[in-house]
Amino acid sequence: MAQRVLAAAGPAQRRAIAKAITLLESTRADHRAQADEMLTALLPHSGKSFRLGISGVPGVGKSTFIEALGLFLIDQGHRVAVLTIDPSSTVSGGSILGDKTRMQRLSVHERAYIRPSPSGGTLGGVAEKTREAMLVCEAAGHDIVIVETVGVGQSETAVAGMTDMFVLMQLPNAGDDLQAIKKGVMELADLVVINKADLDPDAATRAQAQVTGALRLFGQMPHGPRDGQAWHPRVIQLSALLGQGVEGFWNEAREFKSLRTANGQFAARRQHQALDWMWERIDAGLKQAFRSDAAVRQLLPQLKAAVEAGRVPASTAARRLLAAARLPRHPGDDPGATQEHEFMEPGSGPG
Numbered sequence: 001m002a003q004r005v006l007a008a009a010g011p012a013q014r015r016a017i018a019k020a021i022t023l024l025e026s027t028r029a030d031h032r033a034q035a036d037e038m039l040t041a042l043l044p045h046s047g048k049s050f051r052l053g054i055s056g057v058p059g060v061g062k063s064t065f066i067e068a069l070g071l072f073l074i075d076q077g078h079r080v081a082v083l084t085i086d087p088s089s090t091v092s093g094g095s096i097l098g099d100k101t102r103m104q105r106l107s108v109h110e111r112a113y114i115r116p117s118p119s120g121g122t123l124g125g126v127a128e129k130t131r132e133a134m135l136v137c138e139a140a141g142h143d144i145v146i147v148e149t150v151g152v153g154q155s156e157t158a159v160a161g162m163t164d165m166f167v168l169m170q171l172p173n174a175g176d177d178l179q180a181i182k183k184g185v186m187e188l189a190d191l192v193v194i195n196k197a198d199l200d201p202d203a204a205t206r207a208q209a210q211v212t213g214a215l216r217l218f219g220q221m222p223h224g225p226r227d228g229q230a231w232h233p234r235v236i237q238l239s240a241l242l243g244q245g246v247e248g249f250w251n252e253a254r255e256f257k258s259l260r261t262a263n264g265q266f267a268a269r270r271q272h273q274a275l276d277w278m279w280e281r282i283d284a285g286l287k288q289a290f291r292s293d294a295a296v297r298q299l300l301p302q303l304k305a306a307v308e309a310g311r312v313p314a315s316t317a318a319r320r321l322l323a324a325a326r327l328p329r330h331p332g333d334d335p336g337a338t339q340e341h342e343f344m345e346p347g348s349g350p351g
Helices: 011-025 029-045 062-075 130-139 177-182 201-217 246-262 265-292 294-309 314-324
Strands: 050-056 080-086 112-118 144-148 165-170 191-194 234-237
Touching (some): 011 112, 011 130, 029 130, 050 062, 062 080, 062 246, 080 130, 112 130, 130 144, 191 201, 234 246, 246 265, 265 294
Parallel strands (some): 050 144, 050 165, 080 112, 165 191, 191 234
């Protein structure tokens, strides 16, 4: 599988990328082992792309902007991969996966690859295997990887922890100063884009001023002259539908990458993200092991019924299930001890 992904660009490689990501998304134990082996083979060939995260509320024009940006980048000689995430239904579990149909011109271009994936209930606006999918696309030679989040509001934070540059898209009439300040993703944004500026230029200018003021309150923008050696979040206007401002956006992105590379923050961010990815996989693995534990599976139905009937508090049921789980431990470990060494999760050490 890895060799086919690393092959020359063309229809065969495109099929190999699709199959590789499908393998990553599989929950079968044998497929997980194959996926780990494939990722290990692809890892030396990855990491050379520029990773862009695009977030914003539904209707802000993310898909239109990504298509306009992707076509512009292809004209500049780049190969572009787009990973779009669609929300999964909490009722049926299904997803429409319609973002690819909105990018009709980009999706058929030989130098682009678009992969829609369901969120699967994963919080943070991305799918569980988005990080791994990025590595596959990078190994295949796509030097620009764009991740488009679910776009459900203020919880679009996970994409900021897996990309080099986090872009937040806003509408011209998104609200007043207070609305701009209270958005939880605002303080994570490296660049804020006011899209659809052509519909109401005055409103777009007001929105730009409001968001700029909000960023200053967060301490992310200087009140005086800019430091030429550091990047401070910026706010720009554009119209993705008309293709206006796309080149200006890319100039800002290139400057961001240049400054962050020069001061070492680009590499440091990647290293921190790799560790975050490790702990994310550990958390997911522990959850899967807990659900698969025989004692938990035996005890769960009666405790579930007791919680639903109001006989047992949910917190008590959770503690009983955790106590019943026979999760694998190192023979010499003390289950009640806290390991405070190099294997501690970043930020969890003693103050």
